[in-house]
Amino acid sequence: MELFDNLALGFSTAFLVQNVLYCFVGVLLGTAVGVLPGIGPTATVAMLLPITFSFEPVTALIMLAGIYYGAQYGGSTTAILINLPGESSAAVTALDGHEMARQGRAGAALAVAAVGSFIAGTVATVALAVAAPPLASVALRFGPADYFSLVLFGLVVSIALARGSTLKALAMIVLGVLLGTVGQDIYTGTPRFVFDQRELYGGIDFVSVAVGMFGVAEILRNLENEQTRATIVSKVTSLWPTGEERRRSVGPILRGTGLGAALGVLPGGGHVLASFTSYAVEKRISKRPREFGHGAIEGVAGPESANNAAAQTSFIPLLTLGLPAHPVMALMVGAFIVHGITPGPNVITDEPALFWGLIASMWIGNVLLLLLNLPLIGIWVRMLRIPYQVLFPMIILFAAIGTYSLSLNAYDVYAIAFFGLLGYVLIKCGCEPAPLLLGFVLGPLLEENLRRALIISRGDPSVFLTRPISAVLLALALVALVITVLPTIKRRREVVFAGEE
Amino acid sequence: MGTTSRYRAATRMSAALSLVALVAACSGNGGATGRGGTDDYPGRNITFVVPFSAGGPTDTVTRMIAEPMAAQLGGKIVVRNVEGAGGTVGAGEVAQAEPDGLTVLMHHIGMSTAPALYEKLGYQPLKDFETVGLVTEVPMTVVGRKDFAPATLADLVAYVKANANKVTLANAGIGAASHLCGLLFQTAVGVKLQEVPYQGTGPALTDLVGGQVDFMCDQTTNTSGQISAGKVKAYAVTTPQRVKSLPDLPTTAEAGLPQLQVSVWHGLYVPAGTPPEVVRKLSEALKVALAEPRVIEQMAKLGTAPVPPEAATPQAHRTKLEEQLGTWAKVIADAGVKAS
Numbered sequence: 001m002e003l004f005d006n007l008a009l010g011f012s013t014a015f016l017v018q019n020v021l022y023c024f025v026g027v028l029l030g031t032a033v034g035v036l037p038g039i040g041p042t043a044t045v046a047m048l049l050p051i052t053f054s055f056e057p058v059t060a061l062i063m064l065a066g067i068y069y070g071a072q073y074g075g076s077t078t079a080i081l082i083n084l085p086g087e088s089s090a091a092v093t094a095l096d097g098h099e100m101a102r103q104g105r106a107g108a109a110l111a112v113a114a115v116g117s118f119i120a121g122t123v124a125t126v127a128l129a130v131a132a133p134p135l136a137s138v139a140l141r142f143g144p145a146d147y148f149s150l151v152l153f154g155l156v157v158s159i160a161l162a163r164g165s166t167l168k169a170l171a172m173i174v175l176g177v178l179l180g181t182v183g184q185d186i187y188t189g190t191p192r193f194v195f196d197q198r199e200l201y202g203g204i205d206f207v208s209v210a211v212g213m214f215g216v217a218e219i220l221r222n223l224e225n226e227q228t229r230a231t232i233v234s235k236v237t238s239l240w241p242t243g244e245e246r247r248r249s250v251g252p253i254l255r256g257t258g259l260g261a262a263l264g265v266l267p268g269g270g271h272v273l274a275s276f277t278s279y280a281v282e283k284r285i286s287k288r289p290r291e292f293g294h295g296a297i298e299g300v301a302g303p304e305s306a307n308n309a310a311a312q313t314s315f316i317p318l319l320t321l322g323l324p325a326h327p328v329m330a331l332m333v334g335a336f337i338v339h340g341i342t343p344g345p346n347v348i349t350d351e352p353a354l355f356w357g358l359i360a361s362m363w364i365g366n367v368l369l370l371l372l373n374l375p376l377i378g379i380w381v382r383m384l385r386i387p388y389q390v391l392f393p394m395i396i397l398f399a400a401i402g403t404y405s406l407s408l409n410a411y412d413v414y415a416i417a418f419f420g421l422l423g424y425v426l427i428k429c430g431c432e433p434a435p436l437l438l439g440f441v442l443g444p445l446l447e448e449n450l451r452r453a454l455i456i457s458r459g460d461p462s463v464f465l466t467r468p469i470s471a472v473l474l475a476l477a478l479v480a481l482v483i484t485v486l487p488t489i490k491r492r493r494e495v496v497f498a499g500e501e
Numbered sequence: 502m503g504t505t506s507r508y509r510a511a512t513r514m515s516a517a518l519s520l521v522a523l524v525a526a527c528s529g530n531g532g533a534t535g536r537g538g539t540d541d542y543p544g545r546n547i548t549f550v551v552p553f554s555a556g557g558p559t560d561t562v563t564r565m566i567a568e569p570m571a572a573q574l575g576g577k578i579v580v581r582n583v584e585g586a587g588g589t590v591g592a593g594e595v596a597q598a599e600p601d602g603l604t605v606l607m608h609h610i611g612m613s614t615a616p617a618l619y620e621k622l623g624y625q626p627l628k629d630f631e632t633v634g635l636v637t638e639v640p641m642t643v644v645g646r647k648d649f650a651p652a653t654l655a656d657l658v659a660y661v662k663a664n665a666n667k668v669t670l671a672n673a674g675i676g677a678a679s680h681l682c683g684l685l686f687q688t689a690v691g692v693k694l695q696e697v698p699y700q701g702t703g704p705a706l707t708d709l710v711g712g713q714v715d716f717m718c719d720q721t722t723n724t725s726g727q728i729s730a731g732k733v734k735a736y737a738v739t740t741p742q743r744v745k746s747l748p749d750l751p752t753t754a755e756a757g758l759p760q761l762q763v764s765v766w767h768g769l770y771v772p773a774g775t776p777p778e779v780v781r782k783l784s785e786a787l788k789v790a791l792a793e794p795r796v797i798e799q800m801a802k803l804g805t806a807p808v809p810p811e812a813a814t815p816q817a818h819r820t821k822l823e824e825q826l827g828t829w830a831k832v833i834a835d836a837g838v839k840a841s
Contacts, residue, residue, distance in 0.1 A: 046554075046582065050564050140711035184586065187698050189618075189675045202585045267707050321710060322726045324703040330554065333703070334561050337722065340802040342746075344726020448700070455697050456669055456714065 010356030026063035030070020041071040057339035062361040084215035089275040089307035096299030107239030113304040114373040120257040120305035121366035124312035136320040145453035149473035154273040157280040176439020199411035212419025213433035249301040256305030264310030267317040267325035271310035278306035543576040552591025569790035587676030596624035600772040602779035613825035617833035632818035633769035640740040645716035654756035671717040682718035689760035721804030
């Protein structure tokens with residue numbers, strides 16, 4: 001079997017001492033930058049890229065890739081412990097993960113996140129090995145119109161992110177989309193909502209919004225309460241998931257893996273949708289949808305698996321076509337070039353040891369991450385016992401440093417303060433920050449692809465219906481909308497009759 | 502970190518700062534002056550500001566020459582990426598920097614196009630900078646989707662003339678090299694095509710390979726892998742000479758469109774007022790770096806080459822800048838493009 005020959009080649013490359021070592025360095029760094037708010041994999045890879053110039057190409061890429069998917073593991077840790085998501089995917093994990101932490105189940109949430117990520121990583125590695133080229137050619141069929149419909153579908157199903165009123169969730173999504181429009185318009189260069197502030201031309205940074213709306217707003221909320229002011233968690237039950245929690249996690253992990261692996265292949269932003277969509281799916285099919293938002297383990301297991309699977313399969317366009325799907329991938333193209341490898345479809349055939357070695361290293365990296373993260377859980381959970389009056393200034397300090405380090409832009413730090421206050425006010429009004437963040441992340445994608453599709457079609461909107469992929473996705477979005485709205489109407493009737501609840 | 506829209510994300514966040522640069526900024530590097538004359542230059546870390554994202558072609562070229570230049574100058578060179586608004590954010594920052602030779606800008610063709618593209622540009626290329634020397638001229642290629650009808654550049658010219666209202670021309674965003682090359686193509690052919698901007702070359706090339714758009718013009722750095730794999734159709738290279746890595750690809754002059762001459766030329770700048778002695782030291786170090794076999798080899802892999810030594814001088818660089826400022830002012834004004 002050719003596949004086994006290839007995998008043998010891959011593992012023999014990946015198991016070389018220096019490759020395992022740098023794989024470990026990569027995932028360790030990735031975990032570290034994932035845990036630290038602000039500084040993320042893009043900055044880290046950019047920083048370390050020059051160091052890798054002296055490495056063997058495969059070693060360099062193994063390490064850089066390790067930083068990227070390692071950060072996906074690390075990102076969930078702060079989201080769960082202190083409600084501080086460092087990236088968009090972890091924002092979803094924060095919803096139920098942090099609730100679990102407040103209930104003393106931080107250990108279980110972290111363990112499920114780690115194990116789910118490991119399973120997802122393993123499956124995605126197999127997908128990469130078995131089907132990378134065919135998957136990539138499917139991904140190429142997605143044009144701007146299809147991405148528009150995909151993102152729209154994602155937005156519609158993700159209304160499920162809201163714990164409370166659908167109307168308020170919609171309002172938050174719209175607000176998020178509006179915030180996402182700040183900055184220069186990519187098609188005309190026209191500055192939008194920048195108020196003549198040069199610093200706003202590049203748009204508002206995701207990290208500022210996430211750290212403010214989740215982290216700082218959460219701190220403000222905690223400070224209201226006498227009890228939480230002392231420590232976040234009064235009691236910590238077992239560090240490991242209970243038997244029931246384990247049973248409840250299996251389905252979400254597997255579904256999240258499949259969903260994430262499929263969406264991750266799409267270079268136009270599929271990986272962004274993975275964790276949001278997984279959360280929505282789990283909430284929809286759960287027998288206990290009411291638990292979501294109040295510490296449902298499915299809400300951690302699904303999105304974390306989806307996000308890690310997507311992180312891994314998002315390498316497919318890069319490795320098979322030489323087309324980067326993400327800023328980190330764009331940096332890796334730079335790494336290819338510096339090492340004299342022309343990124344493109346020929347890498348698989350010209351550099352088989354590199355291609356298969358990198359894939360095999362991803363599995364090794366996932367094993368290393370599991371070995372690294374499981375023992376750390378005990379230490380992380382202990383962090384929650386730090387008196388809150390000591391912990392919260394530290395959180396704010398690290399968040400401010402991390403955010404400032406992104407571009408040495410003081411505006412990003414002011415933005416944390418602004419979004420922190422905004423987030424607090426919104427929580428007081430019963431509006432949840434998650435849909436806002438969703439709108440903020442997906443809004444620009446939606447607009448970009450809508451306008452690009454219309455530019456290419458010369459303003460003819462029928463492309464959204466005549467392109468088969470787009471038409472199917474729009475139909476699905478419509479169905480999802482109907483399913484979302486119907487129970488609300490039905491429930492409203494029930495509420496009228498039931499009086500209370 | 503954020504996975505907003507991919508390349509928006511790149512622009513927003515990856516002004517990716519190295520910790521080293523962070524520490525340097527905290528300790529006030531590049532701020533203070535008055536540490537004696539130019540004899541002990543550099544004396545401290547030099548910062549090379551790249552106004553584009555890390556890992557991009559300009560960044561790659563910068564990092565290639567930074568190390569040998571540092572060795573020559575006897576110091577350390579830190580590369581910092583200050584992205585945004587087509588490179589004008591980074592250039593603006595260097596224009597404001599202390600003229601002590603410790604803050605050096607690497608910029609490409611965008612230096613000569615920004616005055617025409619941006620109404621409120623905070624600097625004037627000829628007045629606010631000293632040129633140090635040219636570095637490289639990266640050729641560009643005209644490429645089409647695999648199943649695009651025209652077979653040669655002459656066919657393409659005829660085809661776009663006949664189907665100007667149908668053809669789509671992709672680019673990597675306003676002011677990007679691919680955008681400028683596309684403008685020049687339209688001027689040379691005398692047509693106005695539907696342009697489709699993307700956020701960076703990656704997504705533009707993805708849609709070209711996927712057949713969503715008809716053609717574009719981009720640097721060999723980005724296109725040669727796709728060309729040699731047959732995933733896109735190559736029409737011509739836009740420099741006077743053919744490119745070594747693509748020996749069969751004719752030049753635009755050979756293929757009958759000699760007006761389409763464009764390269765992504767790169768050069769080093771320091772703020773105006775930098776002592777001539779410091780500029781000379783930098784220029785000498787650049788010349789030495791460009792002669793390094795390793796640099797030549799790395800650039801060859803990018804499909805480009807260092808400029809000849811006589812072009813790596815402040816004078817040659819200034820002449821090129823003046824000439825290009827004139828060219829692009831006209832092309833951009835004719836096209837009626839404004840970036841902000």
